[in-house]
Amino acid sequence: MAATAHDHHVKESFITKYLFSQDHKMIAKQFLVTAIFMAIVAVMLSIFFRIQLAWPGESNSTLAFFLGDWAPDGVLDRSMYLGLVTIHGTIMVFFVLTGGLSGTFSNLLIPLQLGARDMASGLLNMISYWLFFLSSVIMLASLFVETGPAAAGWTVYPPLSVYEQTMPGSGMGMTLWLTSMTIFIASSLLGSLNYVVTVLNLRTKGMKMTRMPLTIWAFFITAVLGILSFPVLVSAVVLMLMDRTLGTSFYINDAIVGTEILEQSGGSPILYEHLFWFLGHPEVYIVLLPALGLTSEIVSTNSRKPIFGYRAMIGSILAIGFLSFIVWGHHMFLTGMNPFLGGVFVFTTLLIAIPSAVKVFNYITTLWKGSIRYTPAMLFSIGLVSSFITGGITGIILADSTLDIPVHDTYFVVAHFHVVMGLSAIFGLFAGVYHWFPKMYGKMMNTKLGQTHFWLTFVSAYGVFFPMHFVGIGGAPRRYYDYSVYEGFDGNQFEMIMDLNVVISIFAIVAGFAQILFLINFFWSIWNGQKATENPWRANSLEWTTPVEHVHGNWPGELPEVHRWPYDYSKPGMDEDYVPQIVPLKEGEEDH
């Protein structure tokens, strides 16, 4: 029976099975574990700077313990504060939410849900992971450089990021940052190309584009966005490397850094901002779309209902993908941009809210008259929808250039993007792990512990980022080491900022510790979890027809054939409340 799979079964050693594996399922797990490690580091960094923000200047033994010379007498160094913020942001956006989310789930699910034996190119896939690994190592190494890591913020605007004279982190630390990012982008591009090719070419018989699960649609468009936007970041990075090493002046015009007068003339730092945000905005959807895709699947399965408005969902993904390329200017309203152009960006940006709203209403309607089963994955998915609403509406405020004037670069922006990234996208990641853990490891995670993890995380994460909006409206700039400046001129505001900062930091610490529950559950279950069955959630899509024990080529026999869309839950006239995609249509039964 297993003969077909054995046709291309090569004898595996430890090294080819666990390290240099070309099997998409193993690569997915490698991405996941690496991303979890990076996330632990990034969370710790954030707790360090939250301690400084809530209790500025107070000696703290945790800081002294972890940061050593960077926190003399337990007080965080000013430069290192900025370094921590920068590396935290970089790791979270790129390494956790791009590498971790797309890397894990595109790899795992694209072949499994499409009925393919593997990715189009196993070799490229393997290289993609190892480049990701290498870039992770370099990024972490930059934390240990004597002059400190890159510290100009995750957006690394020049000239600050170009000249060491303007801040020490722009020396060796920045060189490592740029190197790491270049490698990361190469990894991401290899991955994305592979995903696109696989989706276009390797769908099994009967798997029309309009029968693909929404997860695949989301990964597919995400990969396209990545292919179109990451190269622009590469060019931005390369031009910056040239400004740094060859003395070119792409981003520099008539500046004096430190005491040194520069001859570079004719460039513009704003050029960098355009290039960066041309990637940067699609990037936020590269982060969010996969999370939405996973959620679509989970919400439908656990409400025992078809996802509402399947075609509208695909349309929204396409619309969001397209629009995300013509809105980048909303990050630059106050750079001296022509006000008319600013107005155009207001218009395009606010258009994105329409497909976003459609998605939200479709999720809510999917719940309507459902029969909801609260697995940890489902809890996180509902959390995602809630935070997507909350973060989306603050996006509307920011997209209105007039309203952006007083809150641009304040904590209001920080709150906005953490609610959509730190909550929504991270919740999508958790939901995905809880839901597909049985497929990855053949074991079940502990449900009760997962539910506890959700509630602690949901409450404390909102506890961190909800009050932050008020800090921002109160006029607190982001990337400030402390707010002592407010003490002198407006005591009321100072008091409010400090009150809320303490609340935020306490919630942050709780949220950080709550993740220990997840880690225990995850690693413990890999070895000791209850053994999974083939289709524990009684779901329709193809991955649940594969055997629990991984085999090369995914299906031991023939590839499955698909006869229907993946959302036939509780369909009238059927015996069960789910109908897998491999079940042929009954006579007279209509496809969706």
Next chain:
Amino acid sequence: MGSKVIILIVIILAIVAVAQLLKMYDAIVAVRGKREEDVDLKTNNLNATLFIVFMVVFFGSFFYLISEYGRGRMPIAASEHGVEIDWLYGINWVIVFTVYLLTNALLFIFAFRYRYKPGVKAFYYPHNNKLEMIWTVIPAAALAVIIILGLMTWNNIMGKASDDAVVVEIYAKQFDFTARYSGDDNKLGYSDYKLISNYADNSNPLGVVTQNNMDWRIFEIQQGILEADSLLKAVDEGKAILSKANYLKRVKESEKMARIETRIWNMKERFGDSVTVLANDDFYTKTQLFLVEDQEYSFVFRSQDVIHSAYFPHFRAQMNCVPGQRTTFKFKPTMTTAEMRKETNNPEFNYILLCNKICGKSHSMMNMPVYVGTQEEFDAWSDLEAGNVKPIVAADSLLVAAPHIVKPVVEESTNDHGGHH
């Protein structure tokens, strides 16, 4: 150190405890034959109910935060357009809060209401084009309102300043601001970064272009080159020691300064005495930005090194300061500092200009106090005799005669066509 060990031990114990619990739980589960994926009714109901509890707490804390930390804490807008922005915020908050409360409520209520109930089958409801049309069109309509109102205000705020607007320059560098007033002619003298100098005899921190400033800057550069040359000569003769790298660095530095000198010579020829006249009445200060109530200002922003952002929270104004570029923003303060002190019940209140773009180690300390007063107060404050502000071109009595400078001959012939456009 002690507390750390304790924390570490507590964490380890907690991990061990949870692992033990898991083991026990698993044993019990194994006996009952219960599977992880089968969420029992009680747990399912509990989680569904928790969403309602969460909603109540969530909305409760939202209203609490609004009442405690809402608009009340940031004082009312102190500029003409700021009032408009606040009004626009008002409208947008209404729209946005409605969406936030309704959709979140719908989500949580459905999450509770449609929890699994034994014997109740879910309703197969794959799509409804009419419904989907409705929730495409309604947001679109709301957004149309938001966009139209927003852009109308935006065009007003970013439009050209009126002819009465007083021109003031805000100059940013790591880590302070300088304000330059354009004086009687309401025109700022030209500036060029090559002229920026802290030379003791004639400092020119803003690089303002005057004949005198150009002469002094050339003089300064020539002095520097002479000094460097003599050091290099000493090294050549074995009287001083420099590493090879340092030696080359100094050679390069001298060459660079010579090129910059040439460019200044070219500038000198291009500009007549009129540049000096333009800058003549300008004056500047680092101590505070003094504005007159009900006077419109047209600000010009520059930066010397990295990107900064001039953020005036109380005036609802902000604009980036970009090296090598000039950006602008206009506003009209409508409340004096004294009035605002009354309004906020805080005799120590002051307006402020903050840096709001990460610019280096001391970013959070980069700011400038702003004071809004009457025209008379301003006149008294800006009187040179009072010493609050410095003139760009020193008053006659203080004038330091321009040094005698000679244009290097060689340089000119080789670089002649270099800088003449």
